[in-house]
Amino acid sequence: MQVTGSTGTAGRGVEMTRLGGRWRVTRPWPARLRPFVHSYAGYWEAAGAVPYRVRLVPTGRAVLVISLGEPFAQVRRLGESGPESQVTGSLVAGLEDGPRMCDHPGGQEAIRLELTPLGAYRLFAVPMRELTNRVVGLCDVFGAEGGMLAEQLAATSNWGARFDLLDIALAARIERGPRPAPEVCHAWRLLSHAGGAIPVSRIAAEVGWSQGYLTRKFTEQVGLTPKMSARVLRFHRAVRLLSRGGASLTEVTAACGFYDQAHLNREFRALAETTPGQVAAARVAEGALAL
Template identity: 70%
Template structure:
């Protein structure tokens, strides 16, 4: 442990374990989740990764994903060897893993990712890239040091220090973009973009340009993703009344909800209700 922050392990489905520790206070504004995972037995699996409005950083300490393939793409699968970064998505991916996963996975707010990655977020939107391509070759040394210890507290210590150093030196998001994102996130994607532009004092065009640069998706697409993700979360918590969800989450009607689920995740609401969901993924 570090500074009284004890590591906790919890068994998930099957032989998979989740490892957590309270996050450093300085990281909390930028994170949605931060946890380690490992398996007792190597079990291959496939998941459909759906849009969440979050960026992902995955530190691979064991077997990497075999492939990560965006369904809308007709080209070859993206093979990612080792640790990876994924920007915000507006469509689904299929991820195959051979089993034997041991990793630390972070979900970042878009503006937390903008500070951490120190590049325009539109460059990593709808794509998955090697960690070293974003954080530089020194990140390989960090991953190697984390792999060489079996102590999860020490692993978190190493990653905490690297994240805090990157965030401290990263670019500051524009206050207007931060305000725009907060308005969208708090409303679940239901606030009109015209109202956001009015409240930030920016023109519609300038808001779209700056927002897309620092978040990765346009305000309109971000609103769609957030509305979808909110609906997914309510379904996962047991709210399966699609009629009530349609109005509550800001869809025009149930047909609109169905279209958005097909467009953003290539699934139906019924398939989501029947599937096991965890951390932006639907088990296949």
């Protein structure tokens, strides 16, 4: 069910889509944000507070969640032996090379953005390696500005007005944020356009850096090494193909550059602690596997 409106809680150009007991609210983001933002949506529950659990799998993107209602109860990385991460309110997540479990008590209302790694580098204005495999509070990255932005968005009921406020804030931070090295930008383009199926040695030759120097600068500004980024991008491409349905494991294996189906299975276990069959059945959306 889809509803598009220009009044009430929607706003001009805003589309609201019913997904089970949840609404997804979208609007095209401005051209000045398109090089940095991959997806952009608001969510709110239509059927009351229903607890849920999802497993997040690596996507090659950073995530910003601005909570306007109940926050996550728990966010933890699978396989970690240390204390669980208790993030309340809005949060920032860097690039991941493994799965993360998220529990929510229900009553969610939030805005979720997926950012390109280099867009996140400019927006967060910190070395991305500091956020790798980590989830931190929004104010830990944005400072007091993050808290003020979340309060302004929560106080505004009209989704169009919310998106206007967010667009202005994002554009301002990106404009004054650090600019990644052109060589890192080119390396990321090569990797992403190839879906990870390109040797790091070829990338280094194309950008004119040694592999060691490329790895250091790339990891600082993207968050993962070029080699791990290639694995994550190849995995994510396989997830997309499986989630669309219709593609066999043989076809996915060949299209994504895995040696064979055993290699495909090993990567799914290593990066997401799941199987290609489970992903195909769950139809993963926005990196989330419902549990």
